[in-house]
Amino acid sequence: MLLITCPWCGPRDETEYHYGGQAHVPHPETPADLTDEQWAAYVFYRDNPKGPFAERWMHGTGCRRWFNVLRDTATHEVLTTYRLDEPRPGGTR
Amino acid sequence: MTARPLPEHPDFLWRNPEPRSSYDVVIVGAGGHGLATAYYLAENHGITDVAVLEKGWLAGGNMARNTTIIRSNYLWDESAAIYEHALKLWERLPEELDYDFLFSQRGVLNLAHTLQDVREGMRRANANRLNGVDAEWLEPDQVAKVCPILNVSPRTRHPVLGATFQPRAGIAKHDHVAWALARRADHLGVDLIQGCEVTGFLKDGDRVVGVDTNRGRIHAGRVGLAAAGHSSVLAERAGVRLPVQSHPLQALVSELHEPVHPTVVMSNHVHVYVSQAHKGELVMGAGVDSYNGYGQRGSFHVIERQMAAAVELFPVFARAHVLRTWGGIVDVTPDASPIIGRTPVEGLYVNCGWGTGGFKATPAAGWTFAHTIATGEPHPLNAPFALERFTTGALIDEHGAAAVAH
Numbered sequence: 001m002l003l004i005t006c007p008w009c010g011p012r013d014e015t016e017y018h019y020g021g022q023a024h025v026p027h028p029e030t031p032a033d034l035t036d037e038q039w040a041a042y043v044f045y046r047d048n049p050k051g052p053f054a055e056r057w058m059h060g061t062g063c064r065r066w067f068n069v070l071r072d073t074a075t076h077e078v079l080t081t082y083r084l085d086e087p088r089p090g091g092t093r
Numbered sequence: 094m095t096a097r098p099l100p101e102h103p104d105f106l107w108r109n110p111e112p113r114s115s116y117d118v119v120i121v122g123a124g125g126h127g128l129a130t131a132y133y134l135a136e137n138h139g140i141t142d143v144a145v146l147e148k149g150w151l152a153g154g155n156m157a158r159n160t161t162i163i164r165s166n167y168l169w170d171e172s173a174a175i176y177e178h179a180l181k182l183w184e185r186l187p188e189e190l191d192y193d194f195l196f197s198q199r200g201v202l203n204l205a206h207t208l209q210d211v212r213e214g215m216r217r218a219n220a221n222r223l224n225g226v227d228a229e230w231l232e233p234d235q236v237a238k239v240c241p242i243l244n245v246s247p248r249t250r251h252p253v254l255g256a257t258f259q260p261r262a263g264i265a266k267h268d269h270v271a272w273a274l275a276r277r278a279d280h281l282g283v284d285l286i287q288g289c290e291v292t293g294f295l296k297d298g299d300r301v302v303g304v305d306t307n308r309g310r311i312h313a314g315r316v317g318l319a320a321a322g323h324s325s326v327l328a329e330r331a332g333v334r335l336p337v338q339s340h341p342l343q344a345l346v347s348e349l350h351e352p353v354h355p356t357v358v359m360s361n362h363v364h365v366y367v368s369q370a371h372k373g374e375l376v377m378g379a380g381v382d383s384y385n386g387y388g389q390r391g392s393f394h395v396i397e398r399q400m401a402a403a404v405e406l407f408p409v410f411a412r413a414h415v416l417r418t419w420g421g422i423v424d425v426t427p428d429a430s431p432i433i434g435r436t437p438v439e440g441l442y443v444n445c446g447w448g449t450g451g452f453k454a455t456p457a458a459g460w461t462f463a464h465t466i467a468t469g470e471p472h473p474l475n476a477p478f479a480l481e482r483f484t485t486g487a488l489i490d491e492h493g494a495a496a497v498a499h
Contacts (some may be wrong), residue, residue: 001392001393001394002384009375014392014394015394018383019383019384027142036484036485036486037484040336040483040484043427043483044336044427044483045334045335045336045483046338047333048325048335048337048338048385048424049326049337050323050339050387052327053385055384055385057275068103071384073339073384073385073386073387073388074387075388076384076386076390090230091489
């Protein structure tokens with residue numbers, strides 16, 4: 001069971017949250033101009049690192065707001081959490 | 094007092110050779126799929142200058158962690174074809190490999206708990222029959238005849254409204270499957286090299302020409318990746334991006350019980366699948382943990398939910414105990430179907446993305462991957478499962494369609 005700190009509500013059990021996959025994946029600015037390869041990359045390809053990973057979570061049984069979590073996928077350690085309008089801490093990708 | 098001398102160690106089933114500096118084919122990953130690929134490269138294609146490199150120990154990853162269910166009742170034509178090919182290979186492998194790995198065709202029930210489940214189940218059973226897969230639709234009273242300990246009362250939270258049944262489905266002893274394939278591949282000349290981690294890839298332009306490992310550089314004419322949960326980590330070292338996400342998948346066993354459970358029961362809706370192993374332990378699995386993870390463990394609430402579902406379906410399990418839980422890492426694709434084929438790097442092939450369902454496919458994965466590596470072209474069975482489908486859009490969408498508990 002992960003313990004995740006919602007930026008608004010504080011530390012809560014994982015069961016209160018919903019997982020949203022990789023963070024910082026912007027919608028293409030001009031979707032109509034994308035090649036099939038570029039569109040596939042946007043729709044189907046996500047990073048899958050073993051180590052620190054910036055990902056989205058939603059506090060479903062709390063404030064129902066989305067936020068970002070930097071978590072180590074090898075140790076499952078939650079490194080930090082931050083709001084959607086904040087950049088990824090530490091400058092790492 | 095004199096101690097009795099220890100008995101001689103039984104014969105090893107395979108050699109443990111030092112890696113040579115060069116092979117025709119290098120397979121990365123000595124799980125079931127890697128071993129089956131090596132076996133069929135030798136058996137079907139006469140390619141025996143092969144090494145299987147394993148960073149840990151042979152069959153110590155998902156091959157040691159799955160719930161051993163074998164079935165072929167998938168919805169879509171492409172899936173039914175490859176999984177049914179696997180099932181037919183399972184039926185002849187014990188004799189072919191001269192190794193009884195206790196393949197037991199005790200059938201699988203896929204339960205329906207909602208009207209939508211009923212419609213999907215009937216549709217899938219009909220699709221299966223059109224594809225030559227044995228499948229039938231059972232009403233609740235027929236389900237109770239197949240599995241008497243299953244609670245088919247209409248008064249439960251998720252009543253059993255019926256089920257699909259595939260009589261030829263079953264279970265096998267996973268470790269022995271790996272050892273049987275390893276022994277035969279070794280006899281045919283394949284080098285199985287444990288404790289050998291691939292740390293990088295050698296390239297000549299766009300072509301792979303070998304691998305760097307913690308035991309030195311190994312040149313190779315062709316390289317096949319069969320690394321399951323670590324596929325994207327490995328492929329990234331070769332400059333290839335894969336559309337997979339790695340998740341923890343947990344399973345557990347109870348203590349040993351007398352035989353009470355005659356078949357395999359899966360429920361997509363309440364998310365549990367249950368069989369009883371030959372020794373007597375109840376073997377249960379659930380869906381994946383939602384988050385990405387490489388830790389080979391998951392969260393306990395997933396197991397609690399799985400137990401709640403199991404006890405409602407099988408009231409007789411209420412006094413059983415969880416003996417052991419564990420997790421593996423499964424690589425899940427966007428359409429819940431595997432990727433078997435070429436990569437943008439010439440000479441580099443990938444077999445990955447089997448998600449939660451790789452064990453049952455072991456022989457067919459090996460059969461088609463070996464064909465692809467040997468000929469440079471996909472076998473008709475794995476052609477639809479190429480990496481390119483995520484660009485063309487020709488997905489094989491088995492999410493929820495095939496009684497897959499993803």
